[in-house]
Amino acid sequence: MLHFPSIAAQSFISASPRRNPLISSCSLQTAGYKEQYLRRSRKSPLSLAREKFPRPSVQQLKAALPKSLSFLIVRDPFERLLSAYRNKIEGFRHKFYRKMAREMISKFRFKTTPAPGTHRSLNNEKSPTFSEFVSWVIESARTAKKNKDGGYTGIPGFDEHWAPYFRFCTPCAVNFTVIAKMETLSRDEDYIIDKAGIASALGRKPGDAGTRPREAVNAAIGGRTADVLPRYFQTLTREQLDALYEIYRLDFEMFGYEPAKYYDMLPS
Template sequence: MEEELVRRRERVWEVCKASGLVSEDGTSKTEPNAWEFFIDERHHLVWCNVFKAASSSWMYNFNLLGERGYKEGYLRKSRKSPLTLARARFPRPTVQQLKAALPKSLSFLIVRDPFERLLSAYRNKIEGFRHKFYRKVAREMIAKFRLKTTPAPGAHRSSGIEKSPTFSEFVSWVISCAKKVHSRKSGTYSGIPGFDEHWAPYFRFCTPCAVNFTVIAKTETLAEDEEYIIEKTGIGPALGRTRQGREVRSRPREAVNAAVGGRTEDLLPRYYRTLRREQLDALYDIYQIDFKMFGYDATKYYEMVLQ
């Protein structure tokens, strides 16, 4: 396990250098994006919350941690979002606070295949106007791209959601937002309308070139990676686990953000085959550092798209 974690960190560092994200002296060219981090000083644990990558389960975990962790009964009944509850216990840190906490903490983030995460965000936030918060941006997608996007043969539209943005329209929106980012001198995604935290690239969102994470966990090896984190920090009892890792408390149903209509990984061909090659090329340009940094391969997606 230790050797694999070292390999993951080394890969990140090599990509940081190759991508020009660090200076010649090895320092990051940008400050850490401290706004998105959680710092649990009591357990010496630091987490960058990557949305759509096991974020629901770890948000739940952090709500149990802290000197005044919430009781499970309260979490079940509360109408407040898990993020709102967690931030009440773990306020957004400053850059200085994050830098002070990192040397004495186990720090981690969790990643998944970037294009799988992108589809998960689309299905959960945009498709079918399921979330009130995202309805406005979804309508903006339609207004901007519906007349400009020719529906591809076999384009997927689920029953009852014909009026919501297609995946192709969503991708065009993401690409347009990224162009706004690159036109900025800062090169950051903050303040760019529509470039949401649920699909912002990892290397910008969690700034791994500025933060040397102890653990780079992956959804593909999540069970093993999580057990390592729990064992090293000793948070098992607070999470209701025995030494063998068995959960002794039931987890509220709301803590698991299950996909509606099937697992995202099983639905990749259905959605990505609606994209054209030039769309995928532009999309890969946005996320290619994430692919390289965390060891993912985009080849299969090029086999799915329209030529």
């Protein structure tokens, strides 16, 4: 989410979800962290960034909104969940998430019933399967408690990358000017730029709007997340999907997404 007390072009550019590394070691050093500390730290880069640049409180947001243009960029809840799994958990690509991934394997491997027709030997699976990750998310939701800052206490499994929007973006408490969607980001971005009056600052010319078709692309190996949804969701049981939908139900309802297609992906 973002609000503009005074609109700045660079602020908008940095807020757009292009496929850059989320938070680089260099940017964290700029924030005041020493390289040696970053190498030793067991905290995620995002949590380290939040310590230096905390989210504004609901009161601060409400105070800023009357003189600001604010927007929130959302995505299909289950596509966002799978994207987080592929980028953070699958393949052990991120150091911070390796410990979490190993805990998923220890807790759920060989202890859950696979979806019909999807059983395979897991002895050679080095990273958690999507089904194991989903079981972790479900367990985290059952045990985690929201704290006063909007984060979670309890099992450290409700990471901000896959926590429901309504848990940390305050869409129920704050009336954002624009709710943009990843699925229509190029069009929505044009609208926000026009509404904010920053087209000239970004070097945009009249008539440029809508001429830059762009899709949100997942940097994970194996293709765009939207294209591989069935491959992953067919490994879930109906019980898992029911529990998962209950966790993200408000996100689906608030932002106009439908879960039906995911039930169609379940094995017969």
